[in-house]
Amino acid sequence: MKFFIDTANLSQIKEANELGILDGVTTNPSLMAKEGIKGNDAVLNHYRAICEIVEGDISAEVIATDYEGILAEGKVLAALHHNIVVKVPMIKDGIKAIKWFTDNGIKTNCTLVFSAGQAILAAKAGATYLSPFIGRVDDSGWDGMLLIRQIANIFAVQGYKTQILAASIRNANHIIQCAEAGAQVITSPLEPILGLLKHPLTDIGLAKFLEDAKKM
Numbered sequence: 001m002k003f004f005i006d007t008a009n010l011s012q013i014k015e016a017n018e019l020g021i022l023d024g025v026t027t028n029p030s031l032m033a034k035e036g037i038k039g040n041d042a043v044l045n046h047y048r049a050i051c052e053i054v055e056g057d058i059s060a061e062v063i064a065t066d067y068e069g070i071l072a073e074g075k076v077l078a079a080l081h082h083n084i085v086v087k088v089p090m091i092k093d094g095i096k097a098i099k100w101f102t103d104n105g106i107k108t109n110c111t112l113v114f115s116a117g118q119a120i121l122a123a124k125a126g127a128t129y130l131s132p133f134i135g136r137v138d139d140s141g142w143d144g145m146l147l148i149r150q151i152a153n154i155f156a157v158q159g160y161k162t163q164i165l166a167a168s169i170r171n172a173n174h175i176i177q178c179a180e181a182g183a184q185v186i187t188s189p190l191e192p193i194l195g196l197l198k199h200p201l202t203d204i205g206l207a208k209f210l211e212d213a214k215k216m
């Protein structure tokens, strides 16, 4: 399973990259705004900066919601760097645009996926990745992991090539369950990734080894 970090924060991206386990980055307009990135040039420069840090797929989201607008924006984003993946919302014009990008060799990430039906459409259009939002499904009283398992089953039965990029990760257990369910990728903030490191018995065991090492 590939690990992407879900942030536009350059220091967190660097920290995750230095762990040596990072395969890519996802961003969205909310994450970019949170970092104070404002204006078209600043946004494009920020994507360039991320591409310089991480050697892997970097999702950059379009703002347009009409077919021509999505194509125009997506072409500019894709031209920034060979690792840019154009992130397109799960809407009718988005699906049409994903088909066009696929036919023209541009990688895509279909975002805001909340149902198996949406996932099937994204796969049919040839999306490179599709992003089901686990945490937001959980937040609304449904089961995000159930959605991941359902999509993984359908894709295995149908032989769809689109990779399941589990998004909206809230904790380390989400990551573990995604690995079990067969998601090809997770995208997570730094904290749940670092949460995978934690176990009290590791801390207790290490303290004892270090204490005993003094007696060696």
Ligand code: E4P
Pocket (backbone or CB within 6 Å): 006, 026, 027, 028, 111, 131, 133, 135, 136, 167, 168, 169, 187
């Ligand atoms: C990533 O591609 C998504 O935009 C992101 O994971 C959404 O996460 P959130 O639900 O925590 O905002």
